[in-house]
Amino acid sequence: MLRWINKAIAIASLLASLPAFASELKVETLVEGAGIQAEKNKRVTVHYEGRLEDGTIFDASKPRGQPFSFTIGAGQVIKGWELGVAGMKVGEKRHLTIPPNLAYGKNGAGDAIPPNATLLFDIELLSVADAVVLGQSTPEDLIKARSSGVAIIDIRREGEWFETGIIDGANTITAFKKDGNVHPDFLQKFNSLVSTKQTPVLLYCRTGNRTTRLGNAIIEQLGFTNVSHLNGGIVRWKKEGQTTVKYKQ
16 A cells, blocks of 8 residues: 555655646736736726747737727726736736737647647737616617717618618717627718727617627727617607608608
């Protein structure tokens, strides 16, 4: 019995001496920060450069001249970023070594990131702010918005516009095709209507389901900071006695 115990101890010692597969995030602080600290439910803006272990750069924000923003804890980025950016202070620079299980795992990401890739990121925290949330507007809010320079957008399809009419003063831009996918012309038409990411936008659809989905995407993916939708959609608008005008092509 003692011989088997000694053998088990020897095997355990040998296993312990072998290099373990990296499964934990490695964080190195390159430059200390002194500003506001990034934490859960805060919206952070960063510059970053991402590389594979062989040094290949697969993405970087500075060459585009456009930093990246996301809300910590909202599931908008890989887990390694959620963990690695939390706790940074404005002005801080960190180097993150992110194992596959906290990145894109066995599937990778397109042609740029192979399966089971460890990712290396240099991240600079530029700003921390309260998270932007989708506003919930009433018909009364929409009426006030018409005279306040707000971009009011009816995101339904043309058949719906003909059926119910549209709210006077609204722009008509179809956001989703019948199969639920984003309409290929939406982004171009939307960008031609709004001048900046701070432009106030008020969306409406039939009942509010589509605008909830779209409004959150415009905030989270496009970085707009003043987006609301008509809670209850045009159904609520008409139910509360408000009128529409005939849609004209």
